[in-house]
Amino acid sequence: MKNHQIKINLPGGIVSVGDLSVMLEILEKAGIENIRFGTRQQLYFSATPDQLDDIDHGFLISDTDFEIDADKYPNIVSSYVAEDLFNSSNWLREGVYKDILDTFSYTPGLKINLIDNSQNLIPFFSGNLNFISSDIGSYWHLYIRFPKTNIIYYWSSLVYSEDIALLSEAIENTILTQRNLYYDQQEIDGQPLETAVRAGGSFLFQEASSPLKLPDFQLPYYEGFNQYNGKYWLGIYRRNELFPISFLKELCVICSKTRIGQLYTTPWKSIIIKGVEPSDRKLWNAVLDKNRMNVRHASNELNWQTEDLCEEGLKLKHELINGFNTADLRTFKLCFAIKINPKSGLFGSVIIRKQNQPIAEPTEALFDLMHTIDFNPNSKHYYTYATGISKVNLLPALSSLCETYYQQQTLVAGEQPDHYYETSPRAEPELTYVHQCKHCLSIYDEAWGENSMNIPAGTPFSALPAHYRCPLCEASPSEFNPVIKESLNTF
DSSP states (O other): OOOEEEEEOOGGGEEEHHHHHHHHHHHHHTTOOEEEEOTTSOEEEEEOHHHHHHHHHHHHHHTOOOEESOOSSOOOEESGGGTTTTOOOSSOOHHHHHHHHHTOOSOOSSOEEEEOTTOSSSOSSSSSEEEEEOSSTTEEEEEEEOTTSOOEEEOSSEEEGGGHHHHHHHHHHHHHHOHHHHSSOSSOOOHHHHHHHHHTSOOOEEOOSSOOOOOOOOOOOOSEEEEETTEEEEEEOOTTSOEEHHHHHHHHHHHHHTTOOEEEEOTTSOEEEEEEOGGGHHHHHHHHHHTTOOOOOOHHHHSEEEOTTOHHHHHHHHHHHHHHHHHTOOOTTOOEEEESSTTOOOOOSEEEEEOOOOTTSOOOOEEEEEEEGGGOTTOOOEEEEEEEEEGGGHHHHHHHHHHHHHHHHHHHHHHSOOGGGOOSOOOOOOOOEEEEETTTOOEEOTTTOBGGGTBOTTOOGGGOOTTOOOTTTOOOGGGEEEEEHHHHTTO
16 A cells, blocks of 8 residues: 655744644544654655545644645745844844745745845755845845756845735746746746836835845754753754654643744754753653653764655765764765755755666666855855766765865965954955856866866866866856856855
8 A cells, every 4th residue: 555745834944832733643643653854844744545534634624734745835944943043133033934924825836935144054045936134124135046947046136025925926927837938947037037027016125235145154053952042942853854743742742831832843854942941951851861862963964965755865865974974074064965856956065966867777876976166055056076976986985075175175274364463455356267057057167177077176168178068967168158256156
């Protein structure tokens, strides 16, 4: 009997204790033992057809929306979970998130992100419509990543909080009714889209006072008990991604007893509970002990993303982590993503992507190894480090790439001037040009060369051999455009 995968969206990664308790009770009565959380802060579980009949009835009575074996309506992601814990926003608070979420009168078919620009827990550009807070109160930058592409278009002005839902609906309608222009295309011009949407609605826009500047990336440790504002927050991560329903029900009971009204999910498939009073820690420790919950995993295990419901990716993650531990490999300030489905929008500074191979030819799996520009995972510009790597050679290649990263960090640190005794005026920095494929946005940087084609570092673009092709889409050098490297970091 085939199991079904059921998905429940938790808008903004927020779920009330009362709503979660009702869901868990329905699932437990139907015989479900575990649930999972996804990379878009949603909830998953697996059920047999017989179990699904009982669940369907319970969810109908409790007014719980869900999808069966589908993801037609992606969850709205927000950085609400990071508020007070991992960021220091000037104006983005709980009420702003909730007000925006409440204005959505339709169910989005595109991925929408509501992101605070001062935090690093939630990815900036993993959505199709990425609203990122600006320096001006109640106004947001908007970056559109067109569906099934890596093409990003920056909206020419800031968007007002109260317009986000209506603007999102207008943009989505335009994209989905003109798929030949904006959906899964190799080249997309976003300007006609913006012009059409502006003409079709009345929205309040504001000129940006400054461009978006991404914070330096360092994934915060999101597990265990941690102090903040005189209280504690508790993060729980599961190595196998499974959260026992019996355990979650006990958490909800403690939340109710201690007047905690909400739980939060993260894109790292974990949950966070805020507002734990110091005097109540014994209650939480007791339930963690009873359920044998480990809440202190190593950082080099927490900085990985795998696709939802993907056992192949999860297994590979565990194998590589074991190899990292054996080698005692440093991965500080790096995060890794394993893409079995090449078009999954995962977040990572180092991407391990499985190659598509003909089903009729059962050959050994091969992988491509890429990293984002300057290893900032919020960038959508990739360098290809190596292609066609066998599974057995992934660990050596990753170790080499990590070594390359730390060599680069050491060089950058060595180039920083000591300004303590500086008296002469600072010179204007020189601009560095790289070449970018106009189809897939891959980068050729002569400082790196192209390891996958044995092109050494320092090889100018003009000196590339005649056989050179883009490692990702095989475009010729004539399909590359020169761009200022520093400008790529505005994403």
